[in-house]
Amino acid sequence: MMQQLTLDDAADQPLYWQLYWQLRQRILAGDLPPGAKLPPSRRLAEECGVARATVIHAFAQLQAEGYVESRTGAGTFVVDSLPLRRGRATAVPCRPDLSHWGQRVQATAVPVATPVSGRGQLEGEPETAAAAPEIDFGFGRSFSHIFPYDVWRQLLARYLSTDDIILARYGSVAGFTPLRQALAAHLAAERGVRCTPGQVVIVSGAPQTLDILCRLFLKRGDSVLVETPGYADAYNLFRANGAHLTAIPVDAAGLPAAQIPPGVSARFLFVTPSNQFPRGGTMPVARRLALLAWAREQNALIIEDDYDGELRYDGHPLTALQGLDEDGRVIYLGAFSKVLFPALRLGYVVLPPHLVEPFVQAKRLVDRGAPTLTQAAVADFIQEGHFARHLRHLRQVYGERRALLVDALRRHLGEKGQFSTEPAGLHVMVYLKLSCREAEVVQRAAAAGVRVYPGAPYHFQQPAPPSILLGFSGAPEDLIEEGVRRLTAVLANMDAC
Ligand SMILES: Cc1ncc(COP(=O)(O)O)c(C=O)c1O
Numbered sequence: 001m002m003q004q005l006t007l008d009d010a011a012d013q014p015l016y017w018q019l020y021w022q023l024r025q026r027i028l029a030g031d032l033p034p035g036a037k038l039p040p041s042r043r044l045a046e047e048c049g050v051a052r053a054t055v056i057h058a059f060a061q062l063q064a065e066g067y068v069e070s071r072t073g074a075g076t077f078v079v080d081s082l083p084l085r086r087g088r089a090t091a092v093p094c095r096p097d098l099s100h101w102g103q104r105v106q107a108t109a110v111p112v113a114t115p116v117s118g119r120g121q122l123e124g125e126p127e128t129a130a131a132a133p134e135i136d137f138g139f140g141r142s143f144s145h146i147f148p149y150d151v152w153r154q155l156l157a158r159y160l161s162t163d164d165i166i167l168a169r170y171g172s173v174a175g176f177t178p179l180r181q182a183l184a185a186h187l188a189a190e191r192g193v194r195c196t197p198g199q200v201v202i203v204s205g206a207p208q209t210l211d212i213l214c215r216l217f218l219k220r221g222d223s224v225l226v227e228t229p230g231y232a233d234a235y236n237l238f239r240a241n242g243a244h245l246t247a248i249p250v251d252a253a254g255l256p257a258a259q260i261p262p263g264v265s266a267r268f269l270f271v272t273p274s275n276q277f278p279r280g281g282t283m284p285v286a287r288r289l290a291l292l293a294w295a296r297e298q299n300a301l302i303i304e305d306d307y308d309g310e311l312r313y314d315g316h317p318l319t320a321l322q323g324l325d326e327d328g329r330v331i332y333l334g335a336f337s338k339v340l341f342p343a344l345r346l347g348y349v350v351l352p353p354h355l356v357e358p359f360v361q362a363k364r365l366v367d368r369g370a371p372t373l374t375q376a377a378v379a380d381f382i383q384e385g386h387f388a389r390h391l392r393h394l395r396q397v398y399g400e401r402r403a404l405l406v407d408a409l410r411r412h413l414g415e416k417g418q419f420s421t422e423p424a425g426l427h428v429m430v431y432l433k434l435s436c437r438e439a440e441v442v443q444r445a446a447a448a449g450v451r452v453y454p455g456a457p458y459h460f461q462q463p464a465p466p467s468i469l470l471g472f473s474g475a476p477e478d479l480i481e482e483g484v485r486r487l488t489a490v491l492a493n494m495d496a497c
Contacts, residue, residue, distance in 0.1 A: 023062060033084075037076070135479045139471025146394065159372075175375060193332055226247055229464075230457065231279075240320055253284055274317070289324065294314065300329070301331060408481045417430040440494065449486065
């Protein structure tokens with residue numbers, strides 16, 4: 001048996017570890033059965049051509065993990081009581097039954113790549129290099145080369161010193177206090193949000209906030225009102241948490257309270273008033289007040305998703321619905337994904353004062369708080385004026401790209417589609433006036449070297465009216481016009497389908 005041990009001097013792993021590992025394998029396979037005596041260390045060292053200390057070290061590791069025991073004066077033995085499988089039965093893969101929640105999550109059917117090598121496939125990235133389109137109207141991406149990485153590096157470095165206490169301790173579950181203070185001041189000044197720093201909680205993103213809110217306040221079968229088209233991830237989260245969804249079609253001014261069917265009561269109303277996602281369009285104050293009145297009557301909470309509200313290209317960003325709330329029923333969601341970068345995985349929620357405590361308690365259970373290092377850097381980024389400067393820069397660069405895209409669409413699209421001209425956000429959604437399936441448009445555009453994105457997943461109503469999304473934040477300026485030209489040529493050839 002021991003002749004089969006093969007130790008390799010040149011391998012990365014130390015010799016003692018190789019010996020330990022091979023003995024362990026033999027014990028687990030039953031080749032060295034419970035109670036078997038291992039060869040004396042001196043003999044095994046000679047047989048393997050290694051120092052005796054190497055064997056002693058390997059035996060010590062086996063003993064520490066409970067595979068062997070040493071009996072004084074008698075030698076080293078495989079532990080008698082190892083409950084090993086009998087024979088060489090093949091492994092029976094463990095397939096646990098999904099919980100009801102797990103089944104509902106599976107039913108959302110969003111493909112999730114879980115690569116274990118390389119840097120991992122990025123969201124929205126084609127599976128193979130060959131599939132990469134020449135012109136990609138990817139949306140929801142940040143335009144990385146205008147982010148001030150030099151400043152960011154300096155801010156991170158400040159907190160990466162060995163004597164910095166904030167890295168040696170768990171942070172506050174509700175978030176890093178200077179960041180909560182900086183956000184409260186920024187949101188009050190820029191977005192008309194009325195809150196104290198104590199109402200701002202730092203989260204890992206909008207999905208975490210929604211999940212916690214569902215777990216805290218939704219009972220099985222409760223209704224949630226959503227917009228259609230709308231935020232598909234929110235639909236799925238509400239569904240996974242057992243909600244019944246009622247979707248209200250939006251128009252150019254967002255969700256019309258008047259269209260909420262009488263008798264529909266809901267625990268949550270999820271809206272994107274600053275810039276309706278994904279259609280585009282802003283909600284005027286009359287509709288906002290009507291929604292607040294509806295929510296008051298129903299005793300519902302309004303979740304205001306303002307993930308891209310800072311990105312307005314014509315005048316000052318709009319003020320938030322939250323600022324009109326007198327009753328503490330609006331929960332305001334903000335994100336850094338679009339204005340800093342998505343991989344940061346930081347966002348924030350402004351809660352009515354009485355909801356802070358339960359929310360933070362729930363967050364303590366599920367993740368113990370967002371990473372302090374990046375929160376501290378973002379706090380300084382805001383307080384030292386970099387954020388305001390970066391936002392001005394983003395608005396200029398994205399505003400120019402949006403203008404190019406909208407202008408090209410106006411000139412080339414003609415009667416074939418309709419889109420919101422709201423000067424905001426990171427994409428334009430085009431409703432196609434064609435009888436073709438949008439999947440066909442997406443496919444044919446890809447064949448022409450242009451990647452556009454289907455609108456159906458964002459619609460509650462099925463079949464969804466054909467639509468496509470074109471992001472402008474990541475598309476190089478000089479290719480926008482060409483991309484639209486190729487897309488509209490594709491559409492022109494599809495009249496007959
Ligand atoms: C409608 C909507 N809300 C919120 C978010 C923010 O999500 P996160 O905080 O996970 O970046 C996004 C991101 O794309 C979004 O599309």
